[in-house]
Amino acid sequence: MPPRIARDAIPVPMQNKLELRRTLLAARTALAPDQRQLFDRRIGTKILQWWRTEQPATLGVYWPMRGEPDLHQAYASLSEQGVQLALPIIVGDTTPLQFVQWTPGEALHKDRFGTSVPVAENALVQPQALLIPCLGFNAECFRLGYGGGFYDRTLAQQPRPRTLGVAYAFGEVDFANEVYDIALDMVITEEGTFQP
Structure with a gap:
């Protein structure tokens, strides 16, 4: 397991975001497969607990890339409970994401950004x-x-x-917010739940 990136380990002034991205990507890549699977299961369990409390009928999810937590099992459970899942699609370099209906098991292909999107032209939705x-x-x-x-x-x-960030616990770090950054309502990791 990669070492936790402690706040006091980051030089003052704070690391710039480019350096921080490199460090965090390297830490994600260094996760052993069994450790990653354990973390992903824990995160998935916490997401299902969150859903039982909040119960949004439509939920925008993501298909993992670059070592992101893999929540396929949680997605399957949510779909079985009647939640309409949706995947993001990128329609332009400077535009907001749109979301299209998606059911686990549906065929996907990669768009020009490397994001997995449904092969079928599914209906657009506005996830809750x-x-x-x-x-x-x-x-x-x-x-x-x-x-x-x-x-x-x-x-x-x-x-x-409503927004629920998904991350590994070692991703909790210090960085300066930009004026256009928007805080999430909550972040879930394998170790716990964080709120502002």
Whole structure:
């Protein structure tokens, strides 16, 4: 298991986001397969517990890439309980994400950004809540992603869905928020739940 990136381990002034992204991607890559599976199961269990409390009928999810937590088992359980799942699609470099209906097992292909999207032209939906993968996050539940700004642009729209960040616990780090960053309502890791 990679060492936890402690707040006091980050130089002052805070690491810039590019360096932080490299460090966190390396830590994710270093996870042993059995450790990753254990973490993913724990995160999936916490998401199902959250859903039982919140019960959004439509939930935007993500297909994992670059070592993101794999929640396929949780997605299957949610779908079996009647939740309409939706995957994000990128329609332009500077536009908000859109979401299309998706059922686990449906065929996917990669778009030009490397994101997996349904092969079929499924209907657009506006999810009531979103599971958002985080490379890192800070104490105020601001998300560190890959730098494209897609989720920030999406969350700037109204009505804003409830947001649940998904990350590994070692992704809790210090970084400065930019003016366009939007805090998540909550972040779930294998170790616990964080709220601003």
